[in-house]
Amino acid sequence: MYAPYRRAVQFAALFLVFFIPVLNLFEIYSITGTFYAINIGSLGIADPVVILQALFASGRLTVPLLGAALFPVIFALLFGRVWCGWICPYHLMADGAAVLRRFLRARLFRSSFPEKLPVSGSFKANVVRFGFLMLGTVIAGAVSIPVLNYVHAPGIISTEGMIFVKERTVSPEVLFIVVVILLELTVLPRFWCRLFCPTGAFISLFRARFTLRIENSAKNPKAPCCTENHCSAACPMGLAPYREGNNLLCTNCTLCVDSCLSKRLRFGGFRLGA
Amino acid sequence: MSPFFAQSIGRAALAGIKDLIQRIFLRGENPFVSYATNCMRPPGAVDEKAFMALCIRCNRCLEVCPYGSIKRAGVGFAMGTPYVLAEQKACYLCMACCRLCPTGALDSSLVSPEKVSMGKAAIDKSICYSHLFLEHDVLPDHTGRKIGALCNTCYNVCPLQDKAIVLRKNLFPEVMDACVGCGICVERCPTRPKRAINVIPTGMGRVDEAGFYFRKAKGHYESAVTVEKQGQQGVLKGDRLLEQKSRIDATTEQPKFDFPYSVPKSIEGWD
Numbered sequence: 001m002y003a004p005y006r007r008a009v010q011f012a013a014l015f016l017v018f019f020i021p022v023l024n025l026f027e028i029y030s031i032t033g034t035f036y037a038i039n040i041g042s043l044g045i046a047d048p049v050v051i052l053q054a055l056f057a058s059g060r061l062t063v064p065l066l067g068a069a070l071f072p073v074i075f076a077l078l079f080g081r082v083w084c085g086w087i088c089p090y091h092l093m094a095d096g097a098a099v100l101r102r103f104l105r106a107r108l109f110r111s112s113f114p115e116k117l118p119v120s121g122s123f124k125a126n127v128v129r130f131g132f133l134m135l136g137t138v139i140a141g142a143v144s145i146p147v148l149n150y151v152h153a154p155g156i157i158s159t160e161g162m163i164f165v166k167e168r169t170v171s172p173e174v175l176f177i178v179v180v181i182l183l184e185l186t187v188l189p190r191f192w193c194r195l196f197c198p199t200g201a202f203i204s205l206f207r208a209r210f211t212l213r214i215e216n217s218a219k220n221p222k223a224p225c226c227t228e229n230h231c232s233a234a235c236p237m238g239l240a241p242y243r244e245g246n247n248l249l250c251t252n253c254t255l256c257v258d259s260c261l262s263k264r265l266r267f268g269g270f271r272l273g274a
Numbered sequence: 275m276s277p278f279f280a281q282s283i284g285r286a287a288l289a290g291i292k293d294l295i296q297r298i299f300l301r302g303e304n305p306f307v308s309y310a311t312n313c314m315r316p317p318g319a320v321d322e323k324a325f326m327a328l329c330i331r332c333n334r335c336l337e338v339c340p341y342g343s344i345k346r347a348g349v350g351f352a353m354g355t356p357y358v359l360a361e362q363k364a365c366y367l368c369m370a371c372c373r374l375c376p377t378g379a380l381d382s383s384l385v386s387p388e389k390v391s392m393g394k395a396a397i398d399k400s401i402c403y404s405h406l407f408l409e410h411d412v413l414p415d416h417t418g419r420k421i422g423a424l425c426n427t428c429y430n431v432c433p434l435q436d437k438a439i440v441l442r443k444n445l446f447p448e449v450m451d452a453c454v455g456c457g458i459c460v461e462r463c464p465t466r467p468k469r470a471i472n473v474i475p476t477g478m479g480r481v482d483e484a485g486f487y488f489r490k491a492k493g494h495y496e497s498a499v500t501v502e503k504q505g506q507q508g509v510l511k512g513d514r515l516l517e518q519k520s521r522i523d524a525t526t527e528q529p530k531f532d533f534p535y536s537v538p539k540s541i542e543g544w545d
């Protein structure tokens with residue numbers, strides 16, 4: 001069972017959003033920053049999409065910029081899109097929205113919300129998200145403004161948390177999060193992480209043979225191995241995990257591993273403690 | 275629970291929500307649609323275009339600022355970028371934000387406050403108490419009360435005292451080129467509703483520095499200085515002119531005010 005650990009890590013990340021500014025109020029600067037860019041000790045980490053846009057927009061290539069993006073890229077090469085499934089505070093909110101949605105569908109609205117994910121099929125979803133990333137990067141380069149930062153959900157959440165702690169208020173960016181969550185709750189389930197999030201799209205590009213992934217231990221991993229298909233129903237990204245464990249959309253969230261009754265799904269590639 | 279109690283709680287909650295909404299939207303004024311006086315980028319900022327490209331809106335400068343000087347710009351293209359609003363809280367030049375900027379939008383190699391250039395302060399002589407006192411001795415302020423003051427607050431609070439702001443004749447303040455534009459003088463300036471001293475941010479055009487004739491006059495002044503360096507007597511300006519004039523005495527021989535340029539006899543095309 002990975003679910004409790006995953007939730008613990010997610011809530012720890014959400015706690016950190018409010019705890020880092022509190023530390024800084026007490027003038028402890030060993031960890032500073034938001035989820036756009038963070039410093040842990042002397043290790044500088046920045047979102048690679050943010051760095052990519054800064055490179056395109058400013059047209060200058062500097063060593064600190066690349067160095068800040070290096071750590072997330074190595075992390076993604078080793079563990080896949082773990083940032084999305086296990087750490088990102090927006091993904092936690094989207095999980096909460098999904099739970100609330102299921103409740104509303106069952107109790108109040110009698111299935112008036114659509115159940116299907118907006119763009120079906122992993123290939124189409126990947127085309128949409130990489131298209132959005134490329135479009136955003138090209139616009140950033142053209143107008144010299146990192147435009148994808150306006151829709152950088154984890155960054156906005158952590159920035160708003162910091163502003164809330166420091167100034168007891170929030171800024172207009174919070175409306176973006178509210179609108180997206182409301183859309184996910186009503187008509188477009190899971191659309192942001194699956195179809196648009198530029199950070200998720202960019203870090204999922206870094207995938208090698210040794211990257212952590214979901215593997216099917218059945219004899220023929222391409223064929224459906226049971227009739228219930230719990231894993232496909234559980235997958236928030238709309239994948240069929242018995243054959244698409246290595247898809248670029250997969251966040252290693254392990255919901256499919258937990259839902260598989262016959263315990264055929266497991267971690268593959270670079271293995272954790274196995 | 276009595277109905278009165280419930281009513282008052284409800285009213286307080288409504289007032290709180292209204293206040294929150296107002297605070298969200300009213301602080302959304304965006305100072306960087308165009309330049310405005312007293313709105314500066316934090317210390318060490320690169321020029322405005324490169325800053326807009328490099329700043330990733332991570333707000334770490336805002337987070338680390340111990341004085342709470344740095345604010346965020348509201349809705350617009352500059353949304354989320356940092357700025358200092360000198361009238362509310364000036365920059366105290368602790369240089370903590372420059373060190374932390376991950377993309378170099380704030381120059382991380384900048385450590386000495388003297389090398390910052392956020393802007394330049396400019397004194398409005400028509401409101402400054404000291405300048406008015408110099409001319410009128412006693413004057414009415416905006417309430418009609420007669421005041422006359424040698425205030426010099428800007429000189430007293432300036433972190434680069436005697437470099438950025440000097441006191442001329444121990445009477446009135448004057449801003450020098452060493453001014454870094456931190457805005458502490460603006461924050462403390464006592465005149466209301468308008469401040470007598472304002473910071474003009476770097477990159478914003480100044481009325482008194484604009485136009486062809488200003489540049490021409492400036493070039494003329496520079497050439498006069500170079501002429502003087504060569505050992506001839508140059509065109510005197512400002513303090514040196516005052517000094518020389520003060521030495522004029524009718525009883526002694528008068529100094530010569532030579533014009534060191536040869537005047538052309540004819541001008542091309544002016545026949």
